[in-house]
Amino acid sequence: MELQVSGRKVYAYTGGRAFDAKLPTVVFIHGAAHDHCVWVLQSRYLAHHGYGVLAVDLPGHGRSEGEPLRRVEDMADWIVALLDAAGVKSAALVGHSMGALITLDCAARHPDRVTRIALLGTAFPMRVSGELLEAAQHDEPAAHDMINIWSHASQAHYPSNPGPGFWVIGENLRLMQRQKPGVLYIDFTACNDYAAGLERAASVKCPALLLLGRRDVMTPPRATRELVQALKGATVTTLAGSGHNLMGEKPDEVLDALREFLASV
């Protein structure tokens, strides 16, 4: 569906059903140089199982107009503006990588709008290596390759995503290539500059799930220790055999973890 947020046309995938703000809402927030389609299976399932789903394209990504926002805090505020535009009072937020930082920040600063948070492929601090940041700025194809190689734990994915016969590693590369030039560097700079993660985590009051890939080398599970300590009571689930692209590599396991978390009291 298309919405107007801050005067700009933005897009949110609603899981193959018309969005109904009266249902419990789940907002899916993608990571750097991605768009809504990384969540297609999970969001489609939930949309057909009692949830109103908004899998957004962040500003300047995918089908959403405008320039990419440069600070995680601004992206978090944008999510609240999106909820306003969609007529949603409060929602569960599910974010991947950069989207996990947005989710965390939004839950901490807008507690009345966020009911629970799931952080996938996350870490704090989410520092981008100098080599990768340099490539993102000056040589995007090289940066895409680095990210793509580091994001996958395997050369074989079952049942693949969005279905058998699709090559997850190729899809991830093409999706990054499809974003406008410069988006990746802006996104990575936002991740790199975000300093308030632990402070924000300490003030989160809603239930939190961390869903991590055991073989994630972009945001390794060990890099979440302080975050887990700060997010008191958070559930941590680590998926064996997954790298950073959890939704691509382990779509069923991600969905099952989200279903359980969203349904928990």
Place this chain on the structure above:
Amino acid sequence: MAAPKYPGFGTLSLHAGSRPDPVTGARATPIYFTTSFVFRDADHAAALFNMERAGHVYSRISNPTNAVLEERIAALEGGVGAIATASGQAAMHLAIATIAGAGSHIVASRALYGGSHNLLAYTLPRFGIETTFVNPRDLDAWKKALRPNTRLLFGETLGNPGLDVLDVPRVAEIAHAAKIPLLVDSTFTTPYLMRPFDLGADLLFHSATKFLGGHGVAIGGVLVDGGTFDWDASGKFPELTEAYGGFHGMDFQEESTVAAFLLRARREGLRDFGACMSPATAFQILQGVETLPLRMERHVANTRRIVEFLTAHPAVEAVSYPELPSHPDHALAKELLPKGCGSVFSFNLKGDRAAGRRFIEALSVFSHLANVGDAKSLVIHPASTTHFRMDEAALRGAGITEGTVRLSIGLEEADDLIEDLSRGLRAAQKG
């Protein structure tokens, strides 16, 4: 830190898409000989049907053995996924039927395999899809043939049988300026010799019967989506960018930013046309793919020896192979095919049709049959077999004369092949 690297071609040929069987530990990819797959529960069934979960339902739509082949070929080609089909012709039909229909127009190279020419020239017009054939070397001809309803440009990476090298980057530019995709038949080159997506093509298919299998025991095809074409931005493909009543009102581009074509091809094309591959065939072709880089190296090395031999032979009028300076696409071949121009080529015998018959009948290592890309060396006379439906003008257009002989060089010892050809050429000269 050293820059990370993707696994190399040889590694992907063996590993992409496959893992040890999680139940039995079998290292080879098992043949999943089953028509259908048990649902875990009613919710799982509904989720699979509605594309809320990934998985297998029915082997016409997907099968675990086929999926390994599909993902492996997609990895080797640098695409976003693939669909294994009953034959190369089925792959070509699936590609066209996914984005074209009554009222659509195609611009195609005129240097095509006879079966492909047939489909475009005679069969598809019955369904309202017209094709204009052009000289693949004439870039202006591609442009001039475009119409408002043109939905696809199509050519073979190496034309059959004259080995016209398709100028993939330039033809892709023409396609993209018209906001339509370029589809190529990559059968003769395989991803080992050319990766068309790296050069600008958007879709490709193989007759997997040929080099991908290599053993000549299985008929199959593979259609691969490069994931590069922006169907939304084009605005010419409502099949992919608007709700489709035939599949839950799905807008395929909305579901997948980069693989909308493949989603529709599987969810509609395999479901409704049904030209799927048997898992036994997928297994057999996988055995071939495992050794593809080794075989292609040997195919090319043997071919170079034989081209050299034939070029110097007095009974041979001309040899058409793009690595020869005399070939019209020599410079383009150096640019696009640095690892070799494959192992299928043609040459013209001196003498009449009878000389050609004596040549073929004197051979003992080469097999006289209608196929290419086998591990065994093959020979055929196109004018009386693969291209027999073409009239003389069409034959000329495809670069064929009555004396043209097509060879597919196999993996035997090159010396034995040269000895066999010497015997045939002697017989040809005796008339």
